Amino acid sequence: MVTGKNGDGGAPGVSEPAWVRYLLIAVALGFLALFLLLPLAAVFVQALEKGWAAYLGALREPDTLSAVRLTLLTAVCCVPANLFFGVVAAWALAKFSFPGKSLLITLIDLPFSVSPVVSGLVYVLVFGLQGWFGPFLQVHDIKIIFAVPGIVLATAFVTFPFVARELIPLMESQGRDEEEAALTLGAGGLQTFFRVTFPNVKWGILYGVILCNARAMGEFGAVSVVSGHVRGSTNTVPLQVEILYNEYSYAAAFAVASLLALLALVTLALKTVVEWKIRQGFSVGSGEN
Amino acid sequence: MGSFGRKNRVLPGFGPTLGYTVCYLSLIVLIPLSALFFKTVTLTWDQFLVAVTAPRVLASYRVTFGAALLAAGVNGVLGGLVAWVLVRYRFPGRKLVDALVDLPFALPTAVAGITLASIYSPNGWLGRYLEPCGIRVAFTPLGIMVAMIFIGLPFVVRTVQPVLEELDPEIEEAASCLGANRWQTFCRVIFPTLLPAMLTGFALAFARAVGEYGSVIFIAGNMPMVSEITPLLIITKLEQYDYAGATAIATVMLIASFTLLLSINLLQKWSRRSAE
Numbered sequence: 312m313v314t315g316k317n318g319d320g321g322a323p324g325v326s327e328p329a330w331v332r333y334l335l336i337a338v339a340l341g342f343l344a345l346f347l348l349l350p351l352a353a354v355f356v357q358a359l360e361k362g363w364a365a366y367l368g369a370l371r372e373p374d375t376l377s378a379v380r381l382t383l384l385t386a387v388c389c390v391p392a393n394l395f396f397g398v399v400a401a402w403a404l405a406k407f408s409f410p411g412k413s414l415l416i417t418l419i420d421l422p423f424s425v426s427p428v429v430s431g432l433v434y435v436l437v438f439g440l441q442g443w444f445g446p447f448l449q450v451h452d453i454k455i456i457f458a459v460p461g462i463v464l465a466t467a468f469v470t471f472p473f474v475a476r477e478l479i480p481l482m483e484s485q486g487r488d489e490e491e492a493a494l495t496l497g498a499g500g501l502q503t504f505f506r507v508t509f510p511n512v513k514w515g516i517l518y519g520v521i522l523c524n525a526r527a528m529g530e531f532g533a534v535s536v537v538s539g540h541v542r543g544s545t546n547t548v549p550l551q552v553e554i555l556y557n558e559y560s561y562a563a564a565f566a567v568a569s570l571l572a573l574l575a576l577v578t579l580a581l582k583t584v585v586e587w588k589i590r591q592g593f594s595v596g597s598g599e600n
Numbered sequence: 601m602g603s604f605g606r607k608n609r610v611l612p613g614f615g616p617t618l619g620y621t622v623c624y625l626s627l628i629v630l631i632p633l634s635a636l637f638f639k640t641v642t643l644t645w646d647q648f649l650v651a652v653t654a655p656r657v658l659a660s661y662r663v664t665f666g667a668a669l670l671a672a673g674v675n676g677v678l679g680g681l682v683a684w685v686l687v688r689y690r691f692p693g694r695k696l697v698d699a700l701v702d703l704p705f706a707l708p709t710a711v712a713g714i715t716l717a718s719i720y721s722p723n724g725w726l727g728r729y730l731e732p733c734g735i736r737v738a739f740t741p742l743g744i745m746v747a748m749i750f751i752g753l754p755f756v757v758r759t760v761q762p763v764l765e766e767l768d769p770e771i772e773e774a775a776s777c778l779g780a781n782r783w784q785t786f787c788r789v790i791f792p793t794l795l796p797a798m799l800t801g802f803a804l805a806f807a808r809a810v811g812e813y814g815s816v817i818f819i820a821g822n823m824p825m826v827s828e829i830t831p832l833l834i835i836t837k838l839e840q841y842d843y844a845g846a847t848a849i850a851t852v853m854l855i856a857s858f859t860l861l862l863s864i865n866l867l868q869k870w871s872r873r874s875a876e
Contacts, residue, residue: 327782332689339685340697342678346750347703350715353725357718396624403617407609415621421629424861426811427709428831429636429850432838436635441843443635467628491610500612522705529708532813536835549710549814556714556818565718568711575706582706583699 354572358565369566374542378551379570381459385547386527389467393523397474398516402504405482406490416479422471431465431536438464457539462547465533470526474519481515482508514592518585525578529571636854639847651848659825660833663741665856667829668809671748676802679756680794686757687764701757704750709814716747717818739821744829747816752805759801763794763871796871803867807860811853 327335359366369375400419404412422430436442438455448455455461489511493503509516531549539545542554548571555564640648651657686698704712720727720737730737737743767790775785813831821827830853837846 326688335681336685336689336691339678339682343682343697343700346753347700349719349725350712350750351703351707353715353719354711357715396621399617400621400625402613403621406611407614407618409618415625418625418630420861421633424807424857425633426813426831426850426853426857428813428834429811429853429857432834432846432850433632433636435838436639436843436847437632439843441841464628468632471628487611494610494612503611504613525706529710531708531710531713532831535813536838549708552710552714553818556717561718564714568714571708571711575703575708575711578706579699579702582702 351572354565354569357561358569360565361562365562366566366569369560369563370570372563374546375548375551375567377543378546378548378567381462381544381546382528382548384459385463385466386524388463389470389527390520390524392467393470394474394516394520396471397478397519400475401478401482401512402508404479406487419472419475422468427469427530427532428536430468431533434461434465434468434537456537457541458545461537462534462545465537466527466530469530469533470523473523473526474516477515477519477522478512481512485511511592514585514589518582518589521578521581521585525574528574633854636847636850639843640851643844643848647844648848651845652852656824656828657830657833657849660828660830661852663744663827664810664830667741667744668748668806671745671809672752672802672806674745674749675752675756675805676798679753679801679805680760680798683757683760683764687761701754704753709751709812710818712750712815713747713818716743716750716815720746720819738819739823739827741820741827743819743821744816744827747819748809748812751812751815752809755804755808756798756801759797759804759871760794763797767793793874796867796874800864800867800871803860803864807857807864810860811857 326332404416435456438444438448438461440449440456442456444455455464489507490503493507498506528547529549530547531553534547534550535553538547538550540550540554542551546554548567552564552568552571555561555567643651682701686694686701717724717738719725720730720743722728722731722738724738727738735742737746771789772785775789776782780788811831813829816829817832820829820832822829822832830849834846834849834853837843837849
C-alpha cells in the first residue's frame, strides 16, 4: 500500500526503511489533518449545529443577502478589469523587450507584498476626509471611502497582479514565433491575438481569473479598512461573517462562512482541473488544443 | 540603446499596450502607495520616531514578527516534510491531499479566523482538551502563531515540491554506492539541494504572516502590549483619526515587506542557480 516513488518496496540504498516511511507519512498527514481538515470540517459542522432550517434562515437574512450582492458586485467589477489589464500587460511585457521591463514586472507584483490593512489605508489616504481628494469629494457629495466605490477600489488593488503574473511567464515561454508567422500570412494585430495567442493562453487566463475571483470575494483586511461596516449596505460577505461572530450568533456566522468555504472548495477543484489542462497542453505541444 | 520609437518592432500594439499598462498600474497601485510616502514626510523625523517606537507599537512588533518567525519555522520543517511525503511516497488519497494543501490560499481569511478561534477557544473542539493541560491557545500569542502556521502552510510545500521532483535519483544512488547510508545521503546530498527552496518558502510564509489580519484577528487576544498585532494597531489608530500615527506604522510595515521581497528574490536567484 505504501510504496516508494518507483514502486519498489524500498531498495536499501535509495529509499528509507518501511518504518521510517510510515512514520513520516503519519506525521505529515497528522499535521495536515490538524491544520487543514479540522478547520474545514469545523466550518460545516458548526454551520449546521442548529439544523437545516436555521442554516437556510441565516442565509436568507436581508443583511446577508445584501452582503452577497455587494460581494458579487465587487467581483464583477474587479475581475474583468484586472483580467483586461493582465492580458494587455502580458502582451506588452512578454512579446517585446525594452529597458525597464523587469522593473515593471516587479512593480506589478507589489500588491502581493503589501499587507491588506496597508492596502486599505492607502486608499483612505487618497479618498478619505483628510485625504488628497477629501475636500473635493465632500463638496460634490461623492462618497468613496466608507461606501461601495472604496470597497471596489481596495479589492482591485489587492487582486491586481493575479492574471498578469500567470500570463507573463506563460506568454514568455511561448515566444513570438507563431504571432510573427501569422503576421507574415497577413493577419492584423487583433486577429493575431484572438486566433493565435488566445488559444495558447486560455487555460492560463482561466487559472488567473479563478484565483483573482477567489481573492476578490474573500478579501477581508483591505475591505475592513475602507468599508463603513454599515449592515445592509457596505458589508461584504466576509465582513458580515465578522459582525455575526462578534455578536455571538455563531451558527449564523458559520452558516455564512460556509458559503465562502464552499467557494474555496470549488476554487480548489477548478484550479486542479486547469492545472492538469495546462500540463496537458505542454506535453501535447502548444497550439494543438 | 535605441529609443522606443526607432526600434523596428514586428508585432503590433506595443505602444498602446505599454501605455495602458503603465497608466492602470499607476492609478491603482503606484499613486495610492505614494500617498503613504507623501503623508509620512509631513511628519518630522522626531514625530516619526515617536510614533513608531512607542512602547505599545514596539510590543506589537515583538508579537507580530516573533509569532511570524516561529510559525514560518514550523512551516519550514513540517512543510518540507509534507513536500517530501507527497513527492516521494505513494499512498491512497495522495492526490486529494496534494490539492488540499492549497486550502489556506483559497479560503477567505475571515473564515479561517473564526474557525481557528472557535476550535481553540476554551470550550472548542481542541481547546477543551488543551485548557485543562494548561495550554492556552485562544486569545494569546500562541493562538496568533497557530493562525500564522495555517496561513503559511502552502508556501514551503509548494516551493520545495518542484525541487524535489527534479532531483536526480542517480545522485542518491551514487552516494549509496560510495558507502553512504540513507541518513548521510539525506544530510549531505539531498538536504543542501533543498535548502534554498526551503528558505524561500520560509521567507514567503514569514512575509505573509507578518501582514496577515483576518485569520489572526479573531484568535488573538488583541490586548495592547500582550497580544496585539501591528495591522490591528494601524486600524485602531485610524479609528482614532490618528492618520499620521497609522501612516508611520504602515510605512515601517511596508519597508519590512519590501526588504522581505528583496530577500525572497535573492533567495530565488540562489535557488535557481544551485539547481543548475
